Amino acid sequence: MNFVEELKWRGLLHDIIPGTEELLAKEKVKGYIGFDPTAESLHIGSMVQIILLMHLERHGHKPFALVGGATGMIGDPSGKAEERSMLSEEILQKNVNGVENQLRKFIDFDKGAELVNNYEWFKEFNLLSFLREVGKHISVSYMMAKDSVKKRLETGISFTEFSYQLIQGYDFYWLWKNKDVKLQLGGSDQWGNIVTGTELIRRIGGGEAYALTVPLVTKADGTKFGKTEQGNIWLDANLTSPYQFYQFWLNSSDEDAAKYIKIFTFLEKDIIERIIQEHLEQPHLRNLQKKVAEEITRLVHGEEELSGAQSATAVLFGQGTTEQLSQMNEHLFLQIFEGVTQFKFAASELENGLNILDLLAVNTQVFSSKGEARKMIQQQALSINKQKYIDPNGIIDSSALLNNKYLLLQKGKKQYFLLIAE
RNA sequence: GGGGAGAUAGCCAAGUGGCCAACGGCAACAGACUGUAAAUCUGUCCUCUUCGGAGUUCGAAGGUUCGAAUCCUUCUCUCCCCA
Numbered sequence: 258m259n260f261v262e263e264l265k266w267r268g269l270l271h272d273i274i275p276g277t278e279e280l281l282a283k284e285k286v287k288g289y290i291g292f293d294p295t296a297e298s299l300h301i302g303s304m305v306q307i308i309l310l311m312h313l314e315r316h317g318h319k320p321f322a323l324v325g326g327a328t329g330m331i332g333d334p335s336g337k338a339e340e341r342s343m344l345s346e347e348i349l350q351k352n353v354n355g356v357e358n359q360l361r362k363f364i365d366f367d368k369g370a371e372l373v374n375n376y377e378w379f380k381e382f383n384l385l386s387f388l389r390e391v392g393k394h395i396s397v398s399y400m401m402a403k404d405s406v407k408k409r410l411e412t413g414i415s416f417t418e419f420s421y422q423l424i425q426g427y428d429f430y431w432l433w434k435n436k437d438v439k440l441q442l443g444g445s446d447q448w449g450n451i452v453t454g455t456e457l458i459r460r461i462g463g464g465e466a467y468a469l470t471v472p473l474v475t476k477a478d479g480t481k482f483g484k485t486e487q488g489n490i491w492l493d494a495n496l497t498s499p500y501q502f503y504q505f506w507l508n509s510s511d512e513d514a515a516k517y518i519k520i521f522t523f524l525e526k527d528i529i530e531r532i533i534q535e536h537l538e539q540p541h542l543r544n545l546q547k548k549v550a551e552e553i554t555r556l557v558h559g560e561e562e563l564s565g566a567q568s569a570t571a572v573l574f575g576q577g578t579t580e581q582l583s584q585m586n587e588h589l590f591l592q593i594f595e596g597v598t599q600f601k602f603a604a605s606e607l608e609n610g611l612n613i614l615d616l617l618a619v620n621t622q623v624f625s626s627k628g629e630a631r632k633m634i635q636q637q638a639l640s641i642n643k644q645k646y647i648d649p650n651g652i653i654d655s656s657a658l659l660n661n662k663y664l665l666l667q668k669g670k671k672q673y674f675l676l677i678a679e
Numbered sequence: 680g681g682g683g684a685g686a687u688a689g690c691c692a693a694g695u696g697g698c699c700a701a702c703g704g705c706a707a708c709a710g711a712c713u714g715u716a717a718a719u720c721u722g723u724c725c726u727c728u729u730c731g732g733a734g735u736u737c738g739a740a741g742g743u744u745c746g747a748a749u750c751c752u753u754c755u756c757u758c759c760c761c762a
Contacts, residue, residue, distance in 0.1 A: 510716050541714040638709045
């Protein structure tokens with residue numbers, strides 16, 4: 258199976274420039290994907306692009322990862338309803354470093370693959386030269402016809418964002434000319450920018466370049482992929498703990514999980530088909546979700562963090578009872594709860610008993626206000642040490658502590674908090 | 680430069696002197712059901728609250744009025760048409 262066929266059955270092919278498949282069959286191709294340094298860490302949305310590069314490498318080609326030190330200063334209008342605020346150069350530099358370090362975890366840039374930053378070729382490029390060398394080749398009507406621009410004409414787009422496609426287009430040209438990169442990959446929202454690049458290569462360099470895009474990952478219910486009530490799911494373990502990361506995938510719907518296993522794992526076709534089939538027969542086992550969560554957590558965080566996330570999951574969502582929790586030794590206990598949101602409070606507060614609302618909203622920030630805490634308790638959304646707690650005027654004292662030190666709180670079924678009395 | 684339309688809670692959107700903390704929908708959170716799924720049903724959804732209430736909102740600032748999201752004035756911004 259070749260690269261393009263692989264992408265097809267995995268549901269990873271959206272658009273492709275004619276001739277791309279032939280080129281890939283004929284020679285070892287250098288292909289690149291750009292990553293925007295909009296934050297210090299990538300999130301799981303970018304994971305698709307990373308996996309795409311990994312597939313490219315597995316099929317014997319040479320992946321290039323471009324970090325947009327220059328493009329990040331401009332702001333891509335693609336898919337954005339309004340003008341973005343610009344990042345300071347200081348933050349940008351931090352983001353570039355963060356993103357580069359993450360990419361290194363997935364692709365070995367010492368063995369053929371390359372990591373580049375487009376700031377390298379833009380920092381010395383002055384405005385007049387750019388206008389003469391690049392701008393002259395692309396007409397305004399061509400640029401305005403792009404979806405990313407067209408959608409913004411009525412609501413407003415600055416000249417800065419308007420020119421974004423030329424900057425990105427030039428990246429492709431530069432890589433084509435200096436590094437022999439003939440292929441650009443990206444999300445489907447990047448199609449317009451990518452095509453501007455191939456156009457520049459044709460007009461300035463008289464050469465041919467190729468591209469393919471992957472579809473945007475969607476959820477069956479139409480809501481945005483990669484977001485939870487806590488916000489983005491990040492690849493950085495400090496921003497999203499491996500436990501939370503594992504839980505995110507485990508919570509996928511059946512329909513989504515069947516899609517994700519093809520996109521986010523490298524499992525073979527027949528294995529995936531078997532897992533999906535088994536899941537159809539015994540959906541309550543959730544083996545499909547477990548497999549997806551397992552594979553991608555291992556890829557992003559490694560074997561050790563994976564097993565930590567799995568043991569925490571087993572305790573929190575298994576048949577665990579209060580007794581089981583209190584019998585656990587402290588070392589294991591803390592290890593399991595490593596990825597769970599934690600709050601510390603003074604043990605002395607509990608000596609004479611503490612009002613439950615104060616504990617939840619004043620001494621800790623499990624809830625943002627006492628009013629909210631009260632409402633949640635009234636809705637029967639709170640559990641302490643795995644038992645429903647329904648009295649909004651209740652008093653908590655030291656006897657509730659596990660190991661004389663801990664309280665395990667649950668907001669709803671899925672959100673856990675560990676309170677530590679010190 | 681001339682003419683027109685508009686700005687309401689995270690988003691969409693109704694309201695055009697008191698019954699408005701503001702209809703409805705989406706998103707979100709929680710409960711029931713279940714499989715940590717989907718669908719469905721129920722509750723919450725400006726802030727705080729001793730759950731009785733209290734405080735601050737309808738682009739901004741003033742004004743009229745017993746009373747303004749609603750009327751008047753000025754300003755800011757967005758879109759459309761003409762030049």
